Amino acid sequence: MDFVSILSIFVLSCFVGYYVVWSVTPALHTPLMSVTNAISSVIIVGALIAAASAASPAAKWLGLLGVVLASVNIFGGFAVTARMLAMYKKKERPVPQGDKTHA
């Protein structure tokens, strides 16, 4: 891909991001941060390429370390987001005021 195509993808994605993020409800801003954190770890793609090549041992080890760090984020980020969103789930069945018994 040439530079201009890449730049086009970038600029259009910024606009998509702008409109999509404004539609996120404020109550979910914390899950928004943890999920964006998980997806920004797509940088693992670069780390994998470095780790896969045998041409430079130093680059390979840097890549492997990058894979470890990005994996912490990918698994941790999606899991903690899922955990938070599950807490919001319980409120999908609204409890009528006044007759909620709790344990």
Added chain:
Amino acid sequence: MHEAAATPAWVLIAYLIAGVCFILALRGLSSPESSRRGNRAGMIGMAIAVVTTLAVHEIASLPEILAAVAIGGGIGLITARKIQMTAMPQLVAAFHSLVGMAAVLVGAAAFLNPGAFGILGPDGIEPVSRIEMGLGVAIGAITFSGSVIAFLKLNGNMSGKPILLPLRHVINLATLAAILGLIAYFTVDQSPWVFWTVAALSFAIGFLLIIPIGGADMPVVISMLNSYSGWAAAAMGFTLHNSAMIITGALVGSSGAILSYIMCRAMNRSFISVIAGGFGGDAVAGGAAAAIDRPYKRGSAEDAAFLMKQADQVIIVPGYGMAVSQAQHALREMGDLLKKEGVRVKYAIHPVAGRMPGHMNVLLAEANVPYDDVFELEDINSEFAQTDVAFVIGANDVTNPAAKTDKSSPIYGMPVLDVEKARTVLFIKRSMGGVGYAGVDNELFYRDNTMMLLADAKKMVEEIVKNLG
């Protein structure tokens, strides 16, 4: 020999699908119902990106890679399971630092082994790639060291007090100029010293940028670092000609920028004034000293229970003090008991209550507070005037009427919750000595219709619960 030019079409399409999955992940967050589907879309997108990358490159070290994923993934999963919801701001800061560091490592690997990344031209690394690589490493390093400082401040290892170096603006601008100059110079001279100096200076400026920022501005800092981690990923995407990374980086970058903007607006502060730093130390402002002698009304848990039982409507205003004492569960219990008495109970949330955007919503969700009872500032502010009791639990600055009336106050102009309009204000606070994070005294404490409940938030709410039962 540009490898990217020879990338098969199916790979480009796979990365595009991954990018679409990531867009769906964010889109899902427009409502709690669709959010879990969105999170799953994000996971699928990540799996597609990883599998595609592994399929298209010759892998000389699959066992090591799998081991690295297992180690990282294991640490991530355990952390995600164990972390307390009150510690989310620290966790997010720590995660941001990892993305930043990963960007630096990928940049360094690309510098040492450009052939593997397809960016090797006839005269060494292609000039345009050198710029992209330099920017990616710089933003990654700033994200890393900035996030580490944010983590230390949020985790209490470092005081929330701003550290103001003399001449800091001059130092920061000079460092920034040096980084940009060296990145430009990198296009003509790709010596290792240029590359590593860019990295070192960027680590230093990330540190310098965050130390002057006070505790009250943490929601902005976290969002800002979120944005940086996205731009770092996007810059590495440019280096690698990888559309999945560029799409994702742009999404995350805009997300953080928008959240920073929302947080700044909620504090009536400009982004520049936040990153210039200084606002919101532990207890700094002059107004605090005069507070000690003023008369105020002190109430007990019994009084509070009695007042709320009689009320038609109670609005609960949670703040960071609730998070610190982990009072959210006791608070929910109190709300339930009041509802049994026929009281309408609502929760009012200020956008910058807590240490990150939406932090209070998460804590209330954790305690099973019904989603429909929780309101944003704009939606509930007019209701305080028709409310019998405003129950403020550890939220000082966001309820301070001085923001509306006192032009000399550092928080003047900040939108606040109009709690003082309620017939009675119950205010839980640890003691009269401390002031809020912005370091400003709150005149509300001394008003006739305010009753101070001086205790640890959780203990006080538990006492009230006993008195309601």
